[in-house]
Structures are given as C-alpha cells and as structure tokens.
Amino acid sequence: MTKPLPIPLAILLFLAGLQPASGATSAAAGLVATEAPVYATLPDEGPQNPLKRFWTWSDSRLRGVFEAILPDTQERRTLRLSVQPHFSDFLREDHVRLPVGVVYGFNRKTEGEIEVEPYFENPFKDGSMSGIANLRASFKRRWTPAIDDKVDAAAGFSIVRPIAGSPYDLTDGVNRYSIFSTFARPSSNIKDLEGFLNLSYDFITPSKADGEIRKDRPQDDFGKIVTGVLYRKEAVTYGLSLGWEHTFDGETTNFVSITPSVVYLVPRRYTFDMRGQWQVGTAVELRRYGGETDLNVRLRVRWRIDFKKAWREWRERRNGASDG
Numbered sequence: 001m002t003k004p005l006p007i008p009l010a011i012l013l014f015l016a017g018l019q020p021a022s023g024a025t026s027a028a029a030g031l032v033a034t035e036a037p038v039y040a041t042l043p044d045e046g047p048q049n050p051l052k053r054f055w056t057w058s059d060s061r062l063r064g065v066f067e068a069i070l071p072d073t074q075e076r077r078t079l080r081l082s083v084q085p086h087f088s089d090f091l092r093e094d095h096v097r098l099p100v101g102v103v104y105g106f107n108r109k110t111e112g113e114i115e116v117e118p119y120f121e122n123p124f125k126d127g128s129m130s131g132i133a134n135l136r137a138s139f140k141r142r143w144t145p146a147i148d149d150k151v152d153a154a155a156g157f158s159i160v161r162p163i164a165g166s167p168y169d170l171t172d173g174v175n176r177y178s179i180f181s182t183f184a185r186p187s188s189n190i191k192d193l194e195g196f197l198n199l200s201y202d203f204i205t206p207s208k209a210d211g212e213i214r215k216d217r218p219q220d221d222f223g224k225i226v227t228g229v230l231y232r233k234e235a236v237t238y239g240l241s242l243g244w245e246h247t248f249d250g251e252t253t254n255f256v257s258i259t260p261s262v263v264y265l266v267p268r269r270y271t272f273d274m275r276g277q278w279q280v281g282t283a284v285e286l287r288r289y290g291g292e293t294d295l296n297v298r299l300r301v302r303w304r305i306d307f308k309k310a311w312r313e314w315r316e317r318r319n320g321a322s323d324g
Contacts, residue, residue, distance in 0.1 A: 065281035071154035074105035094127035133170040162209035173211025198226040276305030
C-alpha cells in the first residue's frame with residue numbers, strides 16, 4: 001500500500017491548523033464553544049434541576065450517524081464516559097460490539113480521547129469469541145483564526161488500531177492515522193444554525209489483524225473534505241453534510257456522499273431520571289463511487305456521563321434534601 005503521497009501538503013495543512021491566532025478571541029454565538037463552555041437547558045429541565053446540561057455542537061457527533069469533526073472541546077479538567085452499544089449486531093452479526101470511550105479536557109482548548117471496542121458472543125448467532133476488536137485514540141486543540149473572530153477552529157489527529165485475532169468482520173484489517181483541521185461558524189441570520197468544514201488526510205498501513213475495508217470506502221491513503229450545516233431545535237439537532245474523498249494511488253478513485261441526519265438528546269423524563277445523557281440518532285447516506293451508488297440507513301444509540309457534573313448534581317440534591 002506504500003506509494004508516493006502528497007505528504008508535504010498534508011503536513012502543511014495540519015500545521016496550519018495548529019497555529020493559534022495571537023491576540024484573537026472567540027466571539028461565536030449560539031451554542032458554539034468559546035473561551036468558556038456554553039450550557040443549554042432543555043425544556044423539561046426547569047428550576048427543579050439547577051445544574052444546567054452541558055451540550056455543545058460537538059455532542060452531536062455520533063459515529064455512524066453524524067461523523068464530522070467540530071471544534072468544541074471537553075470542559076477543562078472534566079472526564080466524560082460514553083457507551084455506544086450496537087444493538088443491530090444482535091440481528092446481523094455473530095458478535096455484539098460495545099464501544100466504550102473516555103474524553104478528558106486538559107484545559108479550555110485541548111482534549112484527548114481513548115476508545116476501546118469490546119465484542120461478545122451473540123447468544124442468538126454462532127459467535128464463539130470475546131475480546132477487543134479495535135483501539136482508537138485522538139487529540140484535538142482548539143484555536144481562533146485571525147481572519148474572522150466568529151470562526152471556531154481546531155486541529156488534531158486520530159489513530160485506529162485493530163487487534164490481531166479479532167473476528168474478520170469486526171475490523172478493517174488496517175491501521176489508520178489521520179490528521180485534520182476543522183472550522184465552524186454560526187449563521188449571522190438564522191439562530192442556532194452552524195456551518196462547518198473538515199479537511200483531513202488518512203494514512204493507511206497494513207496490520208496483523210484480519211479484516212477487509214468495505215468496497216464503498218477508500219482502499220488506500222486518501223484526502224477528505226466534508227462540509228455542511230447543523231441546526232438545533234430544542235433537544236433535536238438536524239444535520240446535512242456533503243463529503244468528498246480522493247485516493248492518491250495509480251487508479252485514482254473519488255467517493256462522494258450526501259448525508260442528512262437527526263440526533264435527539266433524550267430528556268430525563270424518558271430515562272427515569274437516569275444520570276448522564278441518552279442520545280438517539282439516525283442518518284441516510286447516499287454514496288457514489290466507481291460508477292456505483294449505495295444507500296445506507298443507520299440508527300445509533302449512545303449513553304454518556306460527565307463525572308464532574310454528575311457529582312455536583314448529586315451533591316446539590318443531597319444538600320437540598322438536608323436543608324428540607
């Protein structure tokens with residue numbers, strides 16, 4: 001898979017994103033994360049819940065539904081756990097995947113994330129193994145471009161490593177190393193409308209794990225551009241993204257996609273006042289590549305909890321009960 005690549009271009013793109021604008025401050029409006037985290041209270045969380053729900057645009061990123069990277073970062077010195085069970089695996093796969101990730105905010109502009117993807121035997125199919133299929137890690141640093149103080153931006157990298165010995169259908173069989181820059185800007189005319197642009201480059205290397213890249217995805221190193229908009233109406237975020245991927249091998253291949261999506265932040269009254277956040281998302285992806293067209297419909301569920309906020313909420317409730 002090794003071949004001549006436009007590596008200088010990719011590195012310059014990444015380094016350009018790491019240069020902070022001196023003296024510039026963020027003036028983004030709406031729910032866009034600025035120098036301090038921005039909070040939003042859902043309609044059913046009134047005075048009875050004084051701890052406001054932290055919810056930025058990046059919280060709309062749900063693997064398999066809306067995958068564009070947004071500049072918002074995790075709140076400083078907070079730790080967030082997320083679990084995204086693949087319920088559809090019970091119907092279609094021999095093994096059931098249960099990705100578990102942890103995000104930590106190092107400061108107001110920097111976050112790191114680690115995710116493991118355990119899998120278990122499907123009691124309704126022929127699976128006979130348990131273990132970890134993939135390991136993922138990422139780092140993101142937010143900054144503000146000098147050209148427009150209403151634009152929020154970030155740069156970073158991510159790594160995906162499959163584990164040798166995992167079932168063939170649970171990994172791509174390759175290592176992925178990605179560098180990216182992302183930009184977002186709130187609309188000047190429409191409240192709660194956010195536009196975004198992602199620029200990234202993926203390096204793919206062989207691994208010891210057995211697996212296969214899906215035919216509708218680039219089979220080798222590729223550059224990627226994704227642009228689109230997000231619109232938030234109370235607990236629902238609507239997304240529309242356009243993507244273009246281009247491989248740099250001898251048989252250059254283009255992959256074009258359009259993906260409308262919806263992510264719903266489930267109010268607590270529907271989760272028995274359970275700690276954390278439940279999200280449900282769905283997307284329809286229309287993908288064109290190599291003279292073929294695919295239509296994919298996806299549904300995902302995720303549960304997340306921010307330990308610092310959960311601890312503060314528990315203390316406030318306990319103190320309120322004591323005062324009563």
